[in-house]
Amino acid sequence: MPVSVTLPALGESVTEGTVTRWLKAVGDRVEVDEPLLEVSTDKVDTEIPSPGAGVVAQILVAEDETAEVGAVLAIISEDGAAP
Template identity: 90%
Template sequence: MATEVTLPALGESVTEGTVTRWLKQVGDTVAVDEPLLEVSTDKVDTEIPS
């Protein structure tokens, strides 16, 4: 099931990606700019910060 998530700009032509790994679990403390998840697109694999 697809869920829409707003991500920072990953590139000029990148319009969608796949969450490949969650770096935080439910209940974990999250600090500013701490990596939350990894996203894979056809052009880039990157960590997405809080």
């Protein structure tokens, strides 16, 4: 079953974040809690870990794009499964 990677709330007043760098590409294997991307907000710069193990199936927010807290940034599928 595919897992959605969402932008977490990174602070009480933070409502959005900008993807500064993807550490994985579509087709790359990831493990749970492995760093997946870097996000910058007006308060903090941080890495977002993978919420599940599998293969990066889709990246929905490109580098330098801004997303709201809770937005889906990427989809991780099980090995070989379509999202």
